Amino acid sequence: MTVTDRRAGILGLVVREYVETAAPVGSRTIHEKYRVPASPATIRHEMQALEEEGLLRQPHTSAGRVPSDEGYRFFVSSLMGQVELDQTEKATIRHQFFQAPPELDEWVDLAAVLLSRSLGLLAIVAPPRAARLQVRHLELIALNDLLALLVVVMREARVLKQLVALESALDQPELSSLAQRLNERVSGMSASDLRGTADPDDPTESAVLQTLRRLLEEESAREVEARIEGWTGVLAQPEFQADYTRVLDIVSVVDRPGVERLVTAGARDVGGVSVLIGDENQATELRDCSVVVAPYGDGSGVSGFVGVIGPTRMRYAQGVASVRYLSGLLQEMMERVYG
Amino acid sequence: MTVTDRRAGILGLVVREYVETAAPVGSRTIHEKYRVPASPATIRHEMQALEEEGLLRQPHTSAGRVPSDEGYRFFVSSLMGQVELDQTEKATIRHQFFQAPPELDEWVDLAAVLLSRSLGLLAIVAPPRAARLQVRHLELIALNDLLALLVVVMREARVLKQLVALESALDQPELSSLAQRLNERVSGMSASDLRGTADPDDPTESAVLQTLRRLLEEESAREVEARIEGWTGVLAQPEFQADYTRVLDIVSVVDRPGVERLVTAGARDVGGVSVLIGDENQATELRDCSVVVAPYGDGSGVSGFVGVIGPTRMRYAQGVASVRYLSGLLQEMMERVYG
């Protein structure tokens, strides 16, 4: 028993029909709606074979068939091919990115919104995170007598800030010249480079440097804040109305920090885009969900990801195409501006 | 027919019991569990009166009673009194705020997390927004030959950034001196003050000033980004399992921009804290929900808010107490650092 061409074709149709209607697919539907040149009886035969192969399931005797996780996997790996968004769609998306303010955060936002809108799924987009945080420039701004604001611009044009308690009262010109002196020393440095650079005779300087080091360390320990968008769409999917525990599952997984691990681990590649179907997910809460995710970054250790989460019954082709295009576009936008 | 003391007491008990159990409350429960010195029959009489008064409802003949929106309103306005968190709870919260990095965003996060955890409701906390955006300091950092990063520190120590396309190639020292010159001119200015300040003979300077003005205008037009936390808790409330459309309602309202309008409009005051019960909400999607919200800010036109959203069956006393304490605490933290 093996997966012949016709069987594969029927599997594809079942996936397509089920994704669209969310109801088990019967042999007559395949025969009539898709004009397969074979009688319902024959199609039943083939479906039986596909079930023995583990690619289809029956919710119960005498219901139609539903794709199993393996069925979706087969569809994604062997049937749907290399999908691409069509040109007009790409152009529309591209246009919106060039309309937006040239800010990484804006692009991340935009990507998440577009993704969730077009697919009706939950979109998760994380900005890239530098593997090694490197200082480009720092500035000190006086807030009041004993409090200054330390503003740090990182290599990738990200801006961090932190309050510094000053040892002695300094006015803005004094702070500026201190900042200028420090800039010459710390430019290009990362947290570990900063150890022992402080001049022990200058308490203000060491206060600033210590704050800077703490800031960098905290920043690199911080969870990436991913942008999550599209609850409305995904919770309107019929699978969630039937079984409320699935809502709690998906919400509890996504609503807590550390989403990126779920999305990054154990992914199989499909041309840069990974698809995780049902049980292939690490998190047991996602056993009825699928994840489509792709990394992006400037190649120098700065990488984020863009992905979608939804029920296993999702439009994989469009999902993969959209995720691929948006990850590429985000990468391109970044290179154009920060490269 | 009027609301006597005993009736008010019974109403309070019904609210309390219903909030706890989520099941309609019968006369025997009130009699036995709360040891009310009156027989179930008498209590039924009183409940009937309360129903005629519009403060209680029956889901159907011969179920127990459930508070109506008006019943909750009566409870909140006349019965629960001025509630406060107890001292140890206050101390614990306070401690966590002083542990956190001294950053407004961190406090907003922390407030949202604490609020949603302790109440099991959806917490919404928005950082204050200056009525008038005023520049404190600006800086220019070279990214590459024709691209610089404009970093602007606002009066309230917020930091904005924006890329600037340069007219001609400038290195970092040149940019720094330009920034220094500009600082003297624009310090304390807001978007409207910037009109016509540019020197038409210096194209780089006018590019920077124009970018600055655009940045400020966009920033003041931008929706406040509120921190929303606690989907897990609120979606686990029993009301949402019974009726899935309510999940879609609350998600659709909160998941789209402009939450603050829902929360700010038409609020009735309870010592700085507003409570909006059911139909009192502007948004029809929130007709089965209640909102508890309080503004905070430094009094000089900078104001944000902290609030919770949940089913009308919520612990109003704790909600009001927590919201009040956290809004006050946020205000205090801000004044301490930025005042």
Next chain:
DNA sequence: CGTTGGCACTCTCATGTCGAGAGTGCCAAT
């Protein structure tokens, strides 16, 4: 041997019935 129509079989789903349980509304007595 692959394909097809026929047909009995199975399972779900909507509907209806029934009894138990909970709580009320009302009345007559105190």
Next chain:
DNA sequence: ATTGGCACTCTCGACATGAGAGTGCCAACG
């Protein structure tokens, strides 16, 4: 005004029933 008694109403779960959908299998056909 308060109370006990009691009939009444409504929900909820269990169970039965019938329609409908779709299958599995078989015998017949090219």
